[in-house]
């Protein structure tokens with residue numbers, strides 16, 4: 001939001017500034033009273049002896065000298081010429097305690113107190129003894145603003161923000177007639193705003209936002225004619241906006257957003273000629289926006305969205321300064337006012353979700369600073385202007401859901417900054433212009449629900465940053481493969497449904513490493529579902545329904561661990577459905593209308609022996625792999641020992657599970673038994689004692705664990721999974737990673753998670769990381785050129801394997817010398833493959849580089865022997881990827 005928005009500070013920090021005016025004469029006795037009052041407060045603090053307050057002591061009474069100036073030499077204390085305290089600044093002084101014993105009224109000349117960044121807590125001191133000894137009681141006052149504060153008549157500024165103050169605002173605050181600034185934001189204050197606040201005629205700044213205030217805005221505010229800023233947003237204020245606010249001639253910033261205000265806006269607000277920012281968003285205001293707002297010539301921000309305004313938008317850019325106009329989600333009608341069309345200063349314009357009319361090409365001009373424009377869900381008609389490419393800063397252009405006709409102007413391709421283009425749900429015709437392939441910042445392209453024809457232009461394959469592409473509900477035809485979309489390596493969502501695409505599902509699409517939803521339904525696709533489908537490592541949602549796909553469903557679906565939803569209905573498919581979660585949980589609606597499918601799903605006929613056979617072969621395969629891998633593993637005799645361990649633990653596990661229901665709390669997947677391994681690792685590392693720590697990485701701390709069986713493993717300790725994480729998805733992913741075996745990839749044995757600890761268990765490599773070796777001169781000298789080349793080759797093999805070969809592609813996203821481990825033969829073993837994704841379950845974030853940012857080039861480091869630093873950050877990620885993939 002605008003300049004009124006304040007980010008609340010940490011609650012335990014108390015900032016308390018008091019500014020008095022009108023100094024009073026001091027005497028020597030008054031000064032010693034001040035010293036004693038400070039000492040009394042010091043004695044109440046918990047940490048006084050350790051803090052900077054050690055200088056706060058009385059000198060020995062030896063008769064000479066006066067005690068008048070005693071506190072003036074104390075840390076943080078300032079005095080006036082007469083030796084009386086005028087200020088205290090204890091910012092960041094390790095003071096911890098409360099202000100309850102601080103006797104404000106012993107300091108007649110105190111002008112400011114700054115206690116920022118200490119550990120002060122509790123309530124504001126009520127000064128019980130001085131004012132109302134019989135009625136007050138600290139427990140009742142705890143957390144609320146004490147009435148007594150109103151006795152500080154000369155207070156000019158009161159800041160009580162981002163505390164935990166609750167209860168009502170005392171009406172007696174209205175007695176602080178010298179107050180020019182009142183900061184009460186970010187508390188839990190409740191009740192009505194006292195009418196008496198209207199007595200604070202000297203008020204310039206009034207912040208009451210982010211509280212729980214109810215009731216109306218007092219019309220007594222009419223008297224606050226010096227008020228510059230009024231912030232009441234994020235409360236529960238109700239009723240209508242009092243027309244008296246129109247009298248606040250000095251007002252520059254008004255924010256009443258996020259309340260429950262209703263009724264119409266009083267036309268008197270049009271008198272606030274100094275107004276720069278006006279936020280009335282997210283209320284229940286209705287009626288027309290007063291035409292008098294045309295008088296607000298200094299307006300920079302006009303935020304009226306999410307109300308029920310109707311009628312025309314007034315001429316709000318008469319002053320030519322307006323930057324941000326957000327009036328979305330109202331019921332505004334009529335054309336875009338001329339002053340807005342000609343408003344060159346515009347930066348952010350949100351008009352979506354209204355009923356604006358007019359020709360879209362005539363309603364807007366060219367804006368040098370425009371960054372964000374959303375015109376969606378209105379009644380604009382006409383053709384898209386080619387002028388949009390003359391808005392050099394435009395990043396977001398949305399016009400979905402209008403009555404726009406004609407074709408997309410090829411000139412739109414000349415908008416190098418454009419990140420989001422949404423033209424969905426209009427009446428656009430013609431081909432998708434190949435020039436859109438020039439939009440090299442584009443992240444999202446939505447052209448759905450139009451009447452585009454022809455094929456997908458090959459040029460769209462150049463959109464290397466594209467994450468979301470929706471071309472559904474058009475009349476597109478030809479093979480999908482023509483679009484070369486497999487080059488859009490960042491694609492997360494791809495929707496080509498409800499077109500007339502024909503031929504095969506291109507198997508190249510399975511190279512898209514981030515793709516998580518794919519909708520190819522309602523087309524004329526034929527042929528078999530390619531078995532490369534398993535390479536869709538990230539796919540969560542897949543629809544192939546209403547095509548002409550034939551043959552059997554590839555069993556490889558069983559390897560797609562993230563797949564949650566699948567729809568293959570209305571094709572020509574036959575045979576057993578794969579026994580993966582997505583299929584087993586599918587409803588019959590997602591499977592029906594095929595030729596001859598069978599399986600254990602209600603509504604399908606059971607397969608004859610198929611299911612049992614499938615299960616048998618898959619288990620058989622697994623055992624086979626484990627046996628084959630042993631000789632391949634070479635140095636990994638270790639793994640052999642592990643399998644021995646596995647068999648042993650596996651027996652114990654079954655037994656343990658039978659008589660120990662507690663096991664349910666432990667989530668594990670492994671080539672070993674989770675519970676036994678968990679206990680063994682805790683024991684071997686003495687509960688992750690620091691002495692067993694061998695390194696710290698981006699994802700956790702690594703420990704060396706020597707197990708009772710004399711095997712050594714590296715254990716990477718992680719934060720435990722939270723409840724909301726997709727535990728099953730996570731476990732499936734780890735399971736997939738444990739199945740990877742390659743001589744240049746550090747073997748992941750498994751994962752254990754318990755309420756206390758979560759960790760990944762890896763193969764242990766004696767020589768440690770490349771980073772360590774390079775950092776030690778002697779070891780680095782042993783690393784001659786052939787060895788260095790061998791290391792780089794090894795890393796290359798690992799990356800190539802993970803990106804292209806047998807397994808689904810897995811991107812590392814944080815290759816650095818600290819996760820390249822070296823064995824006795826100087827062979828490189830890359831660790832942490834897949835960890836980036838594993839620890840960020842939100843798949844939409846996968847496009848970001850994880851881990852050691854700006855540093856993805858160990859090859860250079862191996863050659864140079866030192867960190868290549870800025871040289872690498874200057875390369876684009878894409879260039880770096882090229883080197884390695």
Ligand SMILES: *[C@@H]1O[C@H](CO)[C@@H](O)[C@H](O)[C@H]1NC(C)=O
Pocket residue numbers: 001002003300301323324347348
């Ligand atoms: C207008 O909006 C932009 C983008 O949100 C913001 O950076 C800018 O500060 C806003 N202008 C004003 C005057 O608040």
Ligand SMILES: *[C@@H]1O[C@H](CO)[C@@H](O)[C@H](O)[C@H]1NC(C)=O
Pocket residue numbers: 046047048049
């Ligand atoms: C601080 O020191 C004074 C004198 O040295 C002592 O009387 C007092 O108990 C100490 N306070 C705390 C909290 O340790």
Ligand SMILES: *[C@@H]1O[C@H](CO)[C@@H](O)[C@H](O)[C@H]1NC(C)=O
Pocket residue numbers: 059060062063064065
């Ligand atoms: C007595 O106080 C004076 C000033 O306050 C100081 O300079 C002097 O050293 C003190 N004498 C003794 C014996 O403490």
Ligand SMILES: *[C@@H]1O[C@H](CO)[C@@H](O)[C@H](O)[C@H]1NC(C)=O
Pocket residue numbers: 089090091112113114
């Ligand atoms: C108190 O001191 C800090 C740092 O020394 C300074 O930033 C702050 O402005 C001071 N506060 C007042 C009210 O002078």
Ligand SMILES: *[C@@H]1O[C@H](CO)[C@@H](O)[C@H](O)[C@H]1NC(C)=O
Pocket residue numbers: 092117
């Ligand atoms: C407080 O003081 C410490 C030590 O002098 C310093 O490291 C720290 O940055 C300071 N914190 C703030 C918020 O000023």
Ligand SMILES: *[C@@H]1O[C@H](CO)[C@@H](O)[C@H](O)[C@H]1NC(C)=O
Pocket residue numbers: 188190212
């Ligand atoms: C705010 O007030 C409402 C109703 O008066 C109450 O239900 C709610 O708990 C309060 N919220 C806070 C944070 O005090």
Ligand SMILES: *[C@@H]1O[C@H](CO)[C@@H](O)[C@H](O)[C@H]1NC(C)=O
Pocket residue numbers: 238239240262263264
């Ligand atoms: C505004 O809301 C109040 C209740 O908070 C209701 O009594 C009043 O009728 C509403 N006024 C309008 C104009 O909707």
Ligand SMILES: *[C@@H]1O[C@H](CO)[C@@H](O)[C@H](O)[C@H]1NC(C)=O
Pocket residue numbers: 378379380401402403
């Ligand atoms: C589009 O325009 C036609 C006539 O030009 C009109 O009937 C229809 O309601 C308009 N549709 C929308 C969504 O505005």
Ligand SMILES: *[C@@H]1O[C@H](CO)[C@@H](O)[C@H](O)[C@H]1NC(C)=O
Pocket residue numbers: 600611
């Ligand atoms: C079919 O599925 C149900 C529930 O998922 C299961 O209990 C049953 O054993 C399965 N039947 C066969 C033959 O696999």
